Amino acid sequence: MYGNDFPGEDPPGGLLGEVEAAEVALRAAAARDRGAAEPGGDLAAYFAEVVDADQKIEPRDWMPEAYRRTLIRQIAQHAHSEIIGMQPEGNWISRAPSLKRKAILLAKVQDEAGHGLYLYAAAETLGVSRDELVDLLLSGRQKYSSIFNYPTLSWADVGAIGWLVDGAAIVNQVPLCRCSYGPYARAMIRVCKEESFHQRQGYEILHTLAHGTPAQKAMAQDSVDRWWYPSLAMFGPPDGDSTHSAQSMAWKIKRFSNDELRQRFVDMCVGQAEALGLRIPDPELRWNDDRQAYDFTQPDYDELMQVINGNGPCNRQRMEHRRRAHREGAWVREAATAYAAKRAEKEKVAA
Amino acid sequence: MDFALALGDDALIAAQRLAEWTTRAPEMEEDVALANIALDQLGAARLLLSYAGELEGAGRDEDTLAYLRDDREFRNCLLVELPNGDFAVTMAKLLVLAAYQVPLYTALAACPDERLAAIGAKARKESAYHLDHAALWVKRLGDGTEESYRRMQAGIDQIWPYADELFAAWPDAPVDPATLRSEFDDTVTAVLAEATLTVPEVAWTPAGGRDGVHTEHLSYLLAEMQVLHRAHPGVRW
Ligand SMILES: [Fe+2]
Ligand SMILES: [Fe+2]
Numbered sequence: 320m321y322g323n324d325f326p327g328e329d330p331p332g333g334l335l336g337e338v339e340a341a342e343v344a345l346r347a348a349a350a351r352d353r354g355a356a357e358p359g360g361d362l363a364a365y366f367a368e369v370v371d372a373d374q375k376i377e378p379r380d381w382m383p384e385a386y387r388r389t390l391i392r393q394i395a396q397h398a399h400s401e402i403i404g405m406q407p408e409g410n411w412i413s414r415a416p417s418l419k420r421k422a423i424l425l426a427k428v429q430d431e432a433g434h435g436l437y438l439y440a441a442a443e444t445l446g447v448s449r450d451e452l453v454d455l456l457l458s459g460r461q462k463y464s465s466i467f468n469y470p471t472l473s474w475a476d477v478g479a480i481g482w483l484v485d486g487a488a489i490v491n492q493v494p495l496c497r498c499s500y501g502p503y504a505r506a507m508i509r510v511c512k513e514e515s516f517h518q519r520q521g522y523e524i525l526h527t528l529a530h531g532t533p534a535q536k537a538m539a540q541d542s543v544d545r546w547w548y549p550s551l552a553m554f555g556p557p558d559g560d561s562t563h564s565a566q567s568m569a570w571k572i573k574r575f576s577n578d579e580l581r582q583r584f585v586d587m588c589v590g591q592a593e594a595l596g597l598r599i600p601d602p603e604l605r606w607n608d609d610r611q612a613y614d615f616t617q618p619d620y621d622e623l624m625q626v627i628n629g630n631g632p633c634n635r636q637r638m639e640h641r642r643r644a645h646r647e648g649a650w651v652r653e654a655a656t657a658y659a660a661k662r663a664e665k666e667k668v669a670a
Numbered sequence: 671m672d673f674a675l676a677l678g679d680d681a682l683i684a685a686q687r688l689a690e691w692t693t694r695a696p697e698m699e700e701d702v703a704l705a706n707i708a709l710d711q712l713g714a715a716r717l718l719l720s721y722a723g724e725l726e727g728a729g730r731d732e733d734t735l736a737y738l739r740d741d742r743e744f745r746n747c748l749l750v751e752l753p754n755g756d757f758a759v760t761m762a763k764l765l766v767l768a769a770y771q772v773p774l775y776t777a778l779a780a781c782p783d784e785r786l787a788a789i790g791a792k793a794r795k796e797s798a799y800h801l802d803h804a805a806l807w808v809k810r811l812g813d814g815t816e817e818s819y820r821r822m823q824a825g826i827d828q829i830w831p832y833a834d835e836l837f838a839a840w841p842d843a844p845v846d847p848a849t850l851r852s853e854f855d856d857t858v859t860a861v862l863a864e865a866t867l868t869v870p871e872v873a874w875t876p877a878g879g880r881d882g883v884h885t886e887h888l889s890y891l892l893a894e895m896q897v898l899h900r901a902h903p904g905v906r907w
Binding site: 405436474524535651657661 | 682686689690692693694695696697698699700701702705706708709712713715716719732733736737756757809810811813814815817818821894895897898899902905906907
């Protein structure tokens with residue numbers, strides 16, 4: 320892991336323990352004999368059995384078509400988010416204020432590219448190609464996380480994205496480490512471990528700023544003020560309005576509702592914000608003894624719908640950037656294909 | 671100090687340019703690869719600049735040297751500050767840089783200065799990978815499609831004149847770059863031949879970087895790189 324060679328302030332209440340627990344459970348599930356499907360047996364019943372027993376569905380297994388489609392959509396949109404998500408932070412690589420920070424940020428953005436590739440590969444196990452999925456992204460028929468349609472206006476935004484956006488991603492993804500589809504669960508374990516480094520790095524950036532000059536502290540606070548509610552919106556619409564949830568829960572693709580995860584995220588952030596010395600911009604935020612959780616103000620879901628529908632501050636910019644890289648790289652990819660074909664031809668002649 | 675500074679500046683400016691490709695590479699795998707190479711260059715730059723600061727003994731650390739010098743005080747070669755151009759130009763730049771850095775760091779690894787020798791030993795392995803990567807792409811592009819051949823030859827033609835500066839004699843340096851020229855020529859000529867490309871005839875050999883006389887591009891690169899650091903003097907990041 321690049322760039323963690325510094326003594327960091329660890330954010331309190333991290334979730335890495337849960338990722339490790341999921342990994343242990345995954346190994347245990349793999350070790351238990353799954354019992355093969357009987358030839359000629361009821362495939363649907365076998366599928367249900369495996370899911371009920373918290374075993375993993377693997378690419379070669381029979382699965383309901385809707386399960387396959389749901390997974391493809393979810394994994395692809397997750398992969399797209401990793402790739403588009405490189406842009407807002409990539410925006411600060413050239414201006415990172417120290418060489419150490421530059422190295423850490425560059426490595427982080429590179430990690431996100433790795434996550435994207437890893438997730439596209441997981442989606443490919445479901446019988447779809449990466450090229451098809453990239454086309455769906457570029458043509459706007461598949462989405463990516465709306466959070467990346469907000470601009471990074473200051474260096475502190477790199478910290479806030481690490482702390483809040485990677486933090487929210489972890490809260491979302493830790494349960495996916497127990498997802499019923501094996502390749503996705505395994506991808507999530509690896510991704511979550513790296514995301515937790517990202518969160519720690521972001522937290523560390525904000526901690527340094529919050530304990531720096533008044534101008535630095537103001538920069539950090541302004542950034543948290545802008546990123547807090549969009550981060551809450553990352554968990555999606557409130558449970559009543561969420562369309563895909565119930566079936567995904569039954570299939571053990573999803574294990575907690577949007578609102579449950581949002582609550583977990585808020586509860587995690589409050590203590591961390593205090594440790595940072597930064598204010599969460601919510602006057603209604605207070606501990607509720609009955610619920611044993613924090614009461615908080617919901618994000619603006621109308622704004623979320625606007626951003627999802629393409630009208631966030633940076634939707635057009637992010638898509639155009641991605642399309643342009645793809646378009647301008649076409650001649651390079653064609654050359655690589657042509658070269659490989661020539662080489663294969665030469666080897667055939669030589670053989 | 672001058673030598674460590676020159677090498678450190680080469681690596682730093684190369685890293686800054688390569689990092690510009692992040693989110694823009696022609697393939698996602700290439701995005702990862704270019705970031706890797708940029709990280710290697712940046713890592714070498716930090717070691718070299720830190721050491722240059724120590725040798726100077728005036729209390730300047732890697733960040734002071736990177737962020738608080740003006741372009742006339744930078745000692746990098748012109749090659750690394752040139753704009754990225756298209757992917758072929760970038761690969762031409764990387765081929766020339768890596769084919770220079772491999773023998774340079776290899777020789778450095780055997781020099782009497784222990785710190786430089788340690789840096790050379792670490793960096794030469796990384797540079798060997800950079801050279802492989804660049805050579806592979808130059809071959810793919812040169813021997814790919816008609817368009818890629820045209821672009822790759824144009825890239826080589828554009829970059830080739832800047833190679834000369836790398837090997838200007840520097841007799842009292844820990845490694846005299848003039849001694850590396852023949853290995854460089856052998857390496858690059860072989861790659862270009864395999865790529866079906868022509869070694870350009872060169873009548874113009876720009877130089878000046880080692881004396882702080884740069885192209886117009888460097889000042890802009892530094893303006894962007896240094897803007898935030900300079901806006902908050904003396905703080906921790
Ligand atoms: Fe990620
Ligand atoms: Fe991340």
